[in-house]
Amino acid sequence: MYGHIFELTRKHLESLITAKFGAQSAQTRANRIFEGLYGRGKVPEWQPQFPEQTHLGTLEYLRSGYSFELPMTVSRCETSAMDGSSKLVMTLKDGLEIETVLIPERGRLTQCLSTQVGCAQGCRFCQTGRMGLLRSLTVSEIVGQVVVAELWRRTQQGVVAEYDRATNLVFMGMGEPLDNLQSVLDAIEIFTDTQGLQFSHNKITVSTVGLLPQLDTLLSSAKTCLALSLHSPFDAERSKVMPVNVRHPVADVIALLRSRAESYGRPYMIQYTLLKNVNDTADHAHALAQLLAGLKVKINLIPLNEHEGAAFRRPDLSRLWQFRDILKEHGHVVTVRLSKGRDIAAACGQLIKSGKPAAGLSSDQPM
Numbered sequence: 001m002y003g004h005i006f007e008l009t010r011k012h013l014e015s016l017i018t019a020k021f022g023a024q025s026a027q028t029r030a031n032r033i034f035e036g037l038y039g040r041g042k043v044p045e046w047q048p049q050f051p052e053q054t055h056l057g058t059l060e061y062l063r064s065g066y067s068f069e070l071p072m073t074v075s076r077c078e079t080s081a082m083d084g085s086s087k088l089v090m091t092l093k094d095g096l097e098i099e100t101v102l103i104p105e106r107g108r109l110t111q112c113l114s115t116q117v118g119c120a121q122g123c124r125f126c127q128t129g130r131m132g133l134l135r136s137l138t139v140s141e142i143v144g145q146v147v148v149a150e151l152w153r154r155t156q157q158g159v160v161a162e163y164d165r166a167t168n169l170v171f172m173g174m175g176e177p178l179d180n181l182q183s184v185l186d187a188i189e190i191f192t193d194t195q196g197l198q199f200s201h202n203k204i205t206v207s208t209v210g211l212l213p214q215l216d217t218l219l220s221s222a223k224t225c226l227a228l229s230l231h232s233p234f235d236a237e238r239s240k241v242m243p244v245n246v247r248h249p250v251a252d253v254i255a256l257l258r259s260r261a262e263s264y265g266r267p268y269m270i271q272y273t274l275l276k277n278v279n280d281t282a283d284h285a286h287a288l289a290q291l292l293a294g295l296k297v298k299i300n301l302i303p304l305n306e307h308e309g310a311a312f313r314r315p316d317l318s319r320l321w322q323f324r325d326i327l328k329e330h331g332h333v334v335t336v337r338l339s340k341g342r343d344i345a346a347a348c349g350q351l352i353k354s355g356k357p358a359a360g361l362s363s364d365q366p367m
């Protein structure tokens with residue numbers, strides 16, 4: 001076996017078919033295979049039903065080299081009694097576990113995806129960071145989260161089952177997506193392929209702590225939305241909370257965002273987790289506002305979701321509102337994320353053993 005069929009973008013598939021059968025009709029054959037796998041946005045029942053016109057020889061050839069089995073199974077699920085969010089624990093073929101979360105909200109169903117088992121970045125407020133990195137996920141394990149969650153959803157009742165399909169994807173589960181960039185880019189290509197899962201680029205958000213070379217690549221090659229986890233405007237303090245800042249200081253990251261702002265075109269999302277008496281003061285709010293002055297951003301404030309053994313505390317709400325008001329006085333657009341799924345440990349910063357933190361499980365409420 002060379003790998004899993006979900007590893008292949010349509011371009012890769014077409015080159016394989018061309019190499020084996022020649023260029024004639026390779027594109028059509030690749031289209032048919034994609035349609036069979038991903039149902040043009042409506043994931044078909046598994047095993048995939050391939051259209052009759054699919055060349056049997058092509059299928060036979062692919063099945064001899066690639067696995068068509070689903071790359072993971074749903075081993076546990078918890079649904080929030082507070083808001084209907086569902087956290088799925090998925091077991092991979094090697095027995096490791098990851099988590100993905102489905103978040104229903106105001107007509108959208110957002111799926112939060114993991115990109116690694118654990119994470120090497122070691123942000124101090126994050127449960128996943130405490131696990132260290134076990135390994136990165138393959139393209140098929142990233143794509144598989146969407147396919148498997150979709151099939152699982154159809155067997156359920158309740159809020160998440162009411163949607164036709166997930167409407168938004170956020171790379172904010174376990175792991176730092178830019179530490180697994182090529183797999184993330186290939187998965188995005190499959191998610192957005194018109195013969196694939198048919199998500200539009202502006203419904204996909206990639207979150208990062210700001211790894212500079214990879215961020216540059218992402219901004220120049222993908223058309224998806226970007227969320228930067230910032231968490232402190234002060235270099236020394238940010239380095240203590242987020243070790244990545246030692247290698248990639250926040251000023252350099254913001255300078256890159258400024259240089260790409262025109263071609264990016266949209267507001268950048270800035271994630272700011274408020275930690276009680278650490279980064280939630282008026283000075284922090286003013287410094288953050290100045291750091292981002294002139295840059296088109298939407299600042300998302302996230303009061304920390306406390307978890308067992310956490311080194312930080314959730315701030316008082318009065319601090320949160322004061323922080324928001326200062327940013328607004330500086331003219332910034334601010335939302336407050338009152339995280340979803342807190343009662344099932346599926347909120348930002350609570351995923352572990354599988355899951356992560358940082359951004360996805362949000363209830364972004366414009367305030």
Ligand code: SF4
Pocket residue numbers: 119120121122123126127128129130173174175176209356357358
């Ligand atoms: S916040 Fe994100 S980048 Fe930081 S340790 Fe957690 S998963 Fe990794």
